[in-house]
Amino acid sequence: MKRTAESEPGGGGGLCEGRVVAVTGAGRGLGRAHALAYAAEGAKVVVNDLGVGLDGAPAPDSPAAQVVREIRQSGGEAVAHGGDIATSDGAASLVDTAVDTFGRLDTLVNNAGFLRDRMLVNLAEDDWDAVMRVHLKGHFLPLKHAAAYWRAEAKAGRTVTARVVNTTSGAGLLGSVGQGNYSAAKAGILGLTLVAAAELARYGVQVNAIAPAARTRMTEATFAETMAAPTSGGFDAMAPENVSPLVVWLGSGAACAGATGRVFEVEGGRITVMAGWRPGPTVDKAERWTPEGAGSAVRELLERAEAPGGVYGA
Numbered sequence: 001m002k003r004t005a006e007s008e009p010g011g012g013g014g015l016c017e018g019r020v021v022a023v024t025g026a027g028r029g030l031g032r033a034h035a036l037a038y039a040a041e042g043a044k045v046v047v048n049d050l051g052v053g054l055d056g057a058p059a060p061d062s063p064a065a066q067v068v069r070e071i072r073q074s075g076g077e078a079v080a081h082g083g084d085i086a087t088s089d090g091a092a093s094l095v096d097t098a099v100d101t102f103g104r105l106d107t108l109v110n111n112a113g114f115l116r117d118r119m120l121v122n123l124a125e126d127d128w129d130a131v132m133r134v135h136l137k138g139h140f141l142p143l144k145h146a147a148a149y150w151r152a153e154a155k156a157g158r159t160v161t162a163r164v165v166n167t168t169s170g171a172g173l174l175g176s177v178g179q180g181n182y183s184a185a186k187a188g189i190l191g192l193t194l195v196a197a198a199e200l201a202r203y204g205v206q207v208n209a210i211a212p213a214a215r216t217r218m219t220e221a222t223f224a225e226t227m228a229a230p231t232s233g234g235f236d237a238m239a240p241e242n243v244s245p246l247v248v249w250l251g252s253g254a255a256c257a258g259a260t261g262r263v264f265e266v267e268g269g270r271i272t273v274m275a276g277w278r279p280g281p282t283v284d285k286a287e288r289w290t291p292e293g294a295g296s297a298v299r300e301l302l303e304r305a306e307a308p309g310g311v312y313g314a
């Protein structure tokens with residue numbers, strides 16, 4: 001675990017000293033990297049992971065306990081939570097675990113998820129439901145329970161400096177062939193992030209989303225070449241640890257006031273603020289169009305409009 005003398009757990013001076021952070025799906029991949037990075041900055045971490053396979057099927061291991069061991073061996077504080085964050089009970093007990101174990105919750109990182117990739121014509125209803133459930137409901141429920149906790153804190157007169165970091169994807173931003181379910185769920189997370197940032201600001205909660213790219217079991221086979229570590233040394237741009245510093249800052253008390261309701265693409269050493277949907281060329285004739293008239297207006301508008309970013313895999 002990379003850390004400086006100032007950011008030793010318990011040593012004081014870390015960016016997240018005294019904060020309690022819950023990370024979903026933190027047993028492996030990006031979530032694990034985030035959990036270790038928060039601990040290195042002094043946070044006490046609730047390491048959630050259900051320990052499922054790449055497609056969400058039950059798997060025998062419990063990777064959360066291993067990450068907790070790693071944090072403790074480095075002198076940090078962490079507790080494992082093995083609940084399913086896409087259930088009300090799992091999401092509620094995630095927040096309860098933070099409060100019961102460490103006395104509070106300051107930051108929620110929604111990260112857990114899995115894939116069931118198929119072209120739309122082959123996409124079974126169950127594959128749609130499972131992916132929408134784990135990503136979209138799996139963001140909503142922890143967010144809802146954490147928000148209720150923070151609202152109660154604010155109403156009790158305590159100062160809340162809470163942060164939520166959601167996890168979307170390039171698939172949610174631009175679409176991705178073979179990932180209709182995943183793209184729809186990840187696009188839903190963008191809308192949820194905007195609403196949560198607007199609704200929860202009054203309680204002292206800032207909410208952002210990241211669209212990461214990194215080498216994990218989710219990507220190492222499909223994008224083997226892009227994700228490979230350099231064989232001759234040098235910067236390993238696709239290491240998941242490269243995504244975590246931004247997640248730690250967004251989840252810390254240091255995140256500036258304007259950092260809310262935003263989406264950041266993050267990969268290697270690059271951080272990009274995404275600009276989002278904005279009105280492009282427009283026309284208003286102040287009366288109802290005929291279908292043909294609407295058609296010629298759209299043809300003209302499209303000529304003046306910027307081309308959209310390409311769908312991945314198209």
Ligand SMILES: NC(=O)c1ccc[n+]([C@@H]2O[C@H](COP(=O)([O-])OP(=O)(O)OC[C@H]3O[C@@H](n4cnc5c(N)ncnc54)[C@H](O)[C@@H]3O)[C@@H](O)[C@H]2O)c1
Pocket residue numbers: 024025026027028029030031048049050051052053054056063083084085086111112113114134138167168169170211212213214215216217218219
């Ligand atoms: N790796 C990338 O390049 C990439 C790109 C874009 C978005 N993402 C997103 O980043 C997040 C992390 O992905 P990753 O690449 O680290 O994948 P990963 O498979 O390595 O890790 C995901 C973890 O979530 C856990 N999980 C799944 N369902 C759960 C549930 N219901 N409750 C609790 N835990 C559950 C799994 O057991 C697993 O450990 C995901 O939301 C993914 O969609 C990843």
